Amino acid sequence: MNRRYFLKSASLSAVSLGFLGMPKFFVKTLQAQDLNAPSRDGKVLVNIFMRGAVDGLNVVVPYGEDNYYSLRSSIAIPRPSTRLRQSRQESRGPTASEDAALDLDGFFGVNPRMKNIQKMFQAREAVFIHASGSPDGTRSHFEAQNFMEAGTPGVATTETGWLNRTMTQVDGTARTPFELVAITPELPLSLRGDYPALCFNSIDELKFGSRDSEEFSSALAEMYSSSQVLGGSVSILREAMKVAKNSKIRDDDNSNYPAYPLAKKLHEVAKLIKMNVGLQIAFVDVEGWDTHVNEGGTENGVLPNLLKQFDESIKAFRDDLGEKFGNVVVVTMSEFGRTVHENGNGGTDHGHANVMMVFGGNVNGGRVAGKWPGLNENDLYQGRDLALATDFRTVLSEAITKHLGVQDVAPVFPGFEYSGSNLVFG
């Protein structure tokens, strides 16, 4: 049952948001009771974009594949030790140590730097969809990222993002300025479009100068009242500031985040969730995964270090949210995978399919879901990469239909046929 919301002021109806037509942003000043009774059951989707193409084969390791070891002579993650002891004779992989893969299901294991995530998997709070990603064959980072963020692989002209279109399908009318938020310095393509979206590095940024003067802010709003480009922006900002100010539930002190960039961003997301300001979709990104050189297997290297940070950041977020984690689904994606074979520099080059990770208190966890195409030479995409078994839009469609209650995914992923799936929620 939806409450009725009405226009706050006449000027709001006249302004236009960004470059993209009339805003659908009709708000009233939020009252305390609204804050305590957020709409839509408080379900939140958190999308983490791992920019640079993470090497999924060293994240969720197919240690049951012999070819994994023969193609990665220096950066393969050893088989879990228990299994290795049984089969040391035929094992072609490196000798195991405590740096072996952490077993998931007897065939896959996670990178040894992902101890907390292994525990979440065992607690059924994590699902991995392997051999997933974009069906488009491009190996350009930027093109591939745009395709995924737009939600239209192969179509470079899409100007709006899949998360923005998702919000339009969720309801179509924004009630608070915090429904669609990116913790980024600039609004990413995923969030661009008709639906009001905000981005900032930290909630504390949301004020005008040290005096935070209402005079200044209202003068600014007036100055932009007829602006095609930024008129809507000022209104959203002013509304967001009001809401943030009214919300007393800032940050309770139980949180314990490490000082990594991803952890800081997830901390902001957790604050928004705990503030009950109507957050529906949050976007964060994390960079540095383009491991052409010195990727590192079990040794110190780029990937193990980043995965350690990733693991601890996810754990801190999960622990901070506590029970509320049941309302949250975290989905990761990355523009493409990396070559199955390692290159000449102890790294890997641009490949094809990857792994998507889903975390949440209510997912049907403890599974590595989706078909596994295998790593035998004949199974590889163009003879070099992990083949695609699951379109990333299938995973995302399932998340937005089952978690956010979207009825029709066609406007979110135009040209894509979604016929239902049980990858995430079983």
Add this chain to the structure above:
Amino acid sequence: MQMMKYLFLIFGVVFISGCAAEKNSTYTKNSQLRREIIKVPSSINSSFDYERAAILLRRTSFGVVPGQIADVENEGAAKYLDEQLNPQFIDDSECDSMISHLPALSMTPKELYENYPPPFVIRKEEGKDAKIYPKRSTGEILVELEAAKLVRDVYSKRQLQDVMTDFWLNHFNIYAIKSLVPYYLVDFTRRVRENALGKFSDLLKSVATSPAMLLYLDNTESADPNFIDRKRLVLMKTRRELGPFAERRAYLDKLGAAFFTSKGLNENYGRELLELHTVGLNYAQQDVINAARSLTGWTVAPIQDGGGFLYDDAMHDKGPKKVLGLEIPPDGGFDDGMKLLDYLANNPMTAHFISYELCRRFVSDNPPEELVDKAAQTFLNTGGDIKKVLLTTFLSRDFTSRRYYKYKNPYEYVVSAIRASNASFFPSKRLFGLIRSMGLVPYFVNSPKGYSENSRSWMDADILLKHSNFALALADNRIKGINIDYDEIFTNGNADTPRVLEKDFSDEVIGVPLDSTTQKVIEQESEQGDMPLPEIYALLLNSPEFQRR
């Protein structure tokens, strides 16, 4: 400007750490003088009235300084463009001398490495608790580079060269935090700056042979796929010819570190050379592989030996290669790469791609196609002469048409606000922090694609918040190192009431009267009389008119 002295003193305190200043070679006059001198016909003067002179200034510089518009109108746009397109004749010694007090900028890569060694090297020699920060941290090099860029962008009289340096640094973006890259960024910036208004092929080659780029995009590690076998042969050969290890050592030490670490082909640079630096997204995977093969052996000498460009023939792939329409015969060497660069620099797709990027920078997010085509034609006719391509763009009707405009990105906004305020300024950590939180810091954009040149990507809900917060701090003289003297902002003298401030600002910075809405708001605040003057000035700096480039 009398604030120069102030700046000088501050730098003296903050940055001098006892390095000889005469080695400073941040700007080499000779290489500039070799370049063709371009002459702009004075017949163009009549098409640049006061309003259009303002547009010309806004787009060819980092923002208007009060008084400048009148100067350009009076002396003629031709003279202004003449100067800006031939910057070697502009006396910029004041700005140069400020920068000469940044010690790192006058050091060679080897000296940088010795003065700011990697932390692990220091810890190895002095133990775990060795003191590194801030004096010996590589971060200091980056701070000085950022400082120098800011000083130039704010103060230099060679503004077009600075705008173009910014453009090319973004076109050939390098992220500072990777292996030995910081030690080569001074050199890299110099290469880009010296060629910013030259021939595109010279610029491309200078970048392609720069250790910073070769390291950043991993070309240093890229070798013939059969390199491992070859390496064994080289080692055997040296043993045969040069005898025992002690004698071979000198020879082996001359080979880049990559000789010992590389095991095969790395596609990273090959791909971005095509996609981001030259022809755009007009290639196939095989072109990437073959471009990478053509550039195998292009690596970097050990930094202890000076760390220059090194061609290592033993790493080079000798097979025949085909990249787009270019066939490279077998058994070549260093020249394979040069052939590739020449071919790419003069390719019509490159001409179009670069022209498009330039028009997007200087005219509009969606530049008119005829303008791009015209610029591309100039590019092809002149062998990629960047000055001529720019002049074609600047003199087109679209350039000053009211139909096309762009918004300043956060960095430009900051620099242009300081310039518009005629503020005394030195770059402080607080200023860097502010710029950083706005999302755009030179040398710190992670992807080789650089920051987006599309206004749309930064004109979001929060942009006014960021700009406001900067403007409020600036106007209130709360940013350490920047000071506005309200009596001396405008040539007109005292701007001590909101109305005068508004009028002088529109006259001397915007070039046309402000929109009626903006005027009304300032009028209201003026009548109510309780908003402090700096806050009113911050409002002006946040007006829609000032957001435009």
